[in-house]
Amino acid sequence: MSSKEQILQKIKQNQPGEVTELPDLNVLGSESFDVLKTYKKVLKSIGGDFAEVADYTQIIDFLKNSYALEKRIITTIPELSEIARLDWQNDDPHSLEDVELTIVKAHFGVAENSALWVTDALLGQRVAPFIAQYLAIIVSKKDIVATMHHAYDRIGNQEYGFGTFIAGPSKTADIEQSLVLGAHGARGLIVFLMD
Amino acid sequence: MSSEKTITHSEAATRFNQDTERVNWHDETLWFVREKRDKSAHQIQDWELLRETASKIKNNVLSNIHDYLVEFEANAQQNGIIVHWAADAKEHNEIVHAIMVKHEVKQIVKSKSMLTEECHLNEYLSQRGIDVIDSDLGERIVQLRKEPPSHIVLPAIHLKKEDVSETFHKHLGTEKGNNDPQYLTEAARLHLRDTFLTRRAALTGVNFAIAETGEFVVCTNEGNADMGAHLADVHIACMGFEKLIPQRKHLGVFLRLLARSATGQPITTFSSHFKKPRDGKEIHIVIVDNGRSTQLGREDFRNSLKCIRCGACMNTCPVYRRSGGHSYHNAVAGPIGAILAPNLDMSKNADLPFASTLCGSCTNVCPVKIDIHDQLYKWRQVLVKEGHTPATKTIAMKTMATVLANPVIFNMAGKSGRFVMKNVPALVNNKMNKWYDQREMPDVPEESFREWYKKNSRESKTDKDEQ
Numbered sequence: 001m002s003s004k005e006q007i008l009q010k011i012k013q014n015q016p017g018e019v020t021e022l023p024d025l026n027v028l029g030s031e032s033f034d035v036l037k038t039y040k041k042v043l044k045s046i047g048g049d050f051a052e053v054a055d056y057t058q059i060i061d062f063l064k065n066s067y068a069l070e071k072r073i074i075t076t077i078p079e080l081s082e083i084a085r086l087d088w089q090n091d092d093p094h095s096l097e098d099v100e101l102t103i104v105k106a107h108f109g110v111a112e113n114s115a116l117w118v119t120d121a122l123l124g125q126r127v128a129p130f131i132a133q134y135l136a137i138i139v140s141k142k143d144i145v146a147t148m149h150h151a152y153d154r155i156g157n158q159e160y161g162f163g164t165f166i167a168g169p170s171k172t173a174d175i176e177q178s179l180v181l182g183a184h185g186a187r188g189l190i191v192f193l194m195d
Numbered sequence: 196m197s198s199e200k201t202i203t204h205s206e207a208a209t210r211f212n213q214d215t216e217r218v219n220w221h222d223e224t225l226w227f228v229r230e231k232r233d234k235s236a237h238q239i240q241d242w243e244l245l246r247e248t249a250s251k252i253k254n255n256v257l258s259n260i261h262d263y264l265v266e267f268e269a270n271a272q273q274n275g276i277i278v279h280w281a282a283d284a285k286e287h288n289e290i291v292h293a294i295m296v297k298h299e300v301k302q303i304v305k306s307k308s309m310l311t312e313e314c315h316l317n318e319y320l321s322q323r324g325i326d327v328i329d330s331d332l333g334e335r336i337v338q339l340r341k342e343p344p345s346h347i348v349l350p351a352i353h354l355k356k357e358d359v360s361e362t363f364h365k366h367l368g369t370e371k372g373n374n375d376p377q378y379l380t381e382a383a384r385l386h387l388r389d390t391f392l393t394r395r396a397a398l399t400g401v402n403f404a405i406a407e408t409g410e411f412v413v414c415t416n417e418g419n420a421d422m423g424a425h426l427a428d429v430h431i432a433c434m435g436f437e438k439l440i441p442q443r444k445h446l447g448v449f450l451r452l453l454a455r456s457a458t459g460q461p462i463t464t465f466s467s468h469f470k471k472p473r474d475g476k477e478i479h480i481v482i483v484d485n486g487r488s489t490q491l492g493r494e495d496f497r498n499s500l501k502c503i504r505c506g507a508c509m510n511t512c513p514v515y516r517r518s519g520g521h522s523y524h525n526a527v528a529g530p531i532g533a534i535l536a537p538n539l540d541m542s543k544n545a546d547l548p549f550a551s552t553l554c555g556s557c558t559n560v561c562p563v564k565i566d567i568h569d570q571l572y573k574w575r576q577v578l579v580k581e582g583h584t585p586a587t588k589t590i591a592m593k594t595m596a597t598v599l600a601n602p603v604i605f606n607m608a609g610k611s612g613r614f615v616m617k618n619v620p621a622l623v624n625n626k627m628n629k630w631y632d633q634r635e636m637p638d639v640p641e642e643s644f645r646e647w648y649k650k651n652s653r654e655s656k657t658d659k660d661e662q
Binding site: 002003004006007008010011012013014015016018019020021022023025027028029030031042046093094097110112113114115125126127130131147148149151152153155160161162163164165166167168169170171172173174175176177178180182183184185186 | 354356
């Protein structure tokens with residue numbers, strides 16, 4: 001008998017006789033709060049930052065003032081081609097090691113934890129938001145949902161190969177519980193909240 | 196699992212307690228994490244409802260895990276993921292090794308996986324000439340020191356920054372005496388970045404696997420699992436079969452609970468959902484039993500398989516905080532470790548369920564409502580019945596039972612006890628008697644309560660008045 005058969009047989013024999021019911025999830029996520037205000041507050045509290053912008057021109061202006069534009073900047077958003085490259089998406093992911101800033105869009109954000117949902121379709125390459133020194137994510141203000149329950153309602157049966165929630169910059173507190181931003185992923189996260 | 200002699204929890208705890216200042220620091224550091232958890236949990240109006248819901252989902256999983264596993268495998272395979280099954284630690288290690296041999300890879304980068312600690316994968320691979328590098332900062336620190344992690348979420352919580360500085364100076368060439376966490380973290384970032392860029396194989400754990408979609412979720416704050424997996428040709432994800440949840444939407448419940456319970460964060464920085472491999476790359480999942488199906492059959496202890504590895508029970512445990520993770524001599528320490536470990540090896544881990552005051556704090560903070568302290572109590576009974584407790588304890592308990600069951604012997608024992616404690620205290624107050632390790636006994640009363648009652652009760656007074 002294969003290990004699979006052996007394990008499954010033992011599980012069948014040992015699991016409880018009756019299947020217990022799954023709980024109703026609709027009773028959750030009824031908390032009411034100002035989603036945009038909460039989103040901003042939580043993002044700040046976990047080391048992220050935000051800027052409210054009306055259009056891509058304002059994003060370009062902001063980035064020109066805040067980042068070293070002579071370094072390598074990549075994006076998947078054609079509107080930002082003035083300041084960032086678009087031609088890296090089929091390269092070897094290792095070649096992205098010198099990227100200073102990655103700029104991508106998020107499908108939506110979650111107010112209670114400031115997480116942003118991104119998938120293959122928006123990332124260009126899976127490693128792009130992780131390998132860059134800094135990360136900028138654009139999300140529409142109307143696409144902020146309240147809780148994770150709303151987030152998964154929104155995701156539904158969305159098809160993706162890879163998707164991730166990103167909440168703030170990469171961080172660690174493994175040395176004496178001292179919080180340090182920039183563990184292995186981005187050292188900083190700026191979220192552009194678009195009208 | 197070997198049954199070789201390990202140092203018992205109480206003995207290891209005694210050693211840990213020799214440095215009072217350090218123990219106090221350890222205690223306070225973990226309590227600080229517990230307080231962060233409280234603050235975070237109290238901000239969620241539905242917190243208790245969330246715990247109850249999570250508990251019910253996990254109960255459903257345990258009652259239907261056979262079908263969920265079959266469903267998960269079929270969906271994962273359809274997504275292009277290669278699924279392996281391992282009955283025990285040995286088979287798990289062999290599978291991982293075989294994948295590496297097939298790809299002719301001699302180096303692997305790992306993110307945190309308590310399962311691979313449980314299976315002693317690092318030792319197994321290094322004995323076969325494979326270089327394993329742990330990429331979680333805390334795990335890298337303890338790996339360089341050749342120590343196991345002392346906590347499932349905070350692997351280096353037992354170390355002070357001076358210790359880390361010393362370790363990094365020795366292995367990574369950092370400045371001697373520079374104890375700045377920012378500086379030390381930066382040094383690890385540079386060292387591990389090179390590792391991520393040069394490893395063709397990456398191994399991660401699994402926080403949740405979804406039957407409905409065949410995807411799995413890995414949560415980290417550092418981004419190390421993603422850096423490893425997205426740069427490697429082969430991604431191996433190892434999971435105990437209890438990591439399954441039925442549907443994607445159930446993640447909403449668990450991701451709200453996990454990080455808040457663990458560190459008080461609203462969510463981990465990254466919650467990555469792996470569904471399909473990149474074009475031309477491979478994802479392997481190793482589904483491991485290693486005693487879990489046995490635990491599933493123990494009705495009293497089955498619920499321990501609901502654990503989502505947040506570590507809240509450790510941070511709150513007065514015994515864990517003052518004895519340290521290493522004293523549990525098991526990959527998973529603390530209260531949850533103490534109910535999981537006897538299932539793996541009853542004889543080797545017989546001391547662990549006794550490493551508790553049964554105060555119940557663990558049960559109160561558990562996000563999936565495992566009755567941890569009840570299970571600790573039940574394990575004690577099983578261990579005594581099966582003869583796994585030390586003879587001294589068994590004899591003492593049996594003697595106590597005889598004394599308490601017989602009023603005449605009880606009386607005599609009381610009298611002689613008081614006499615001995617008063618006149619020859621060295622007979623009881625000595626190294627043989629564990630009760631005196633950290634205690635001073637009160638002054639011995641002149642008479643027992645029974646003797647006092649005989650003199651002072653209403654009946655005896657009435658008797659006297661009548662005389």
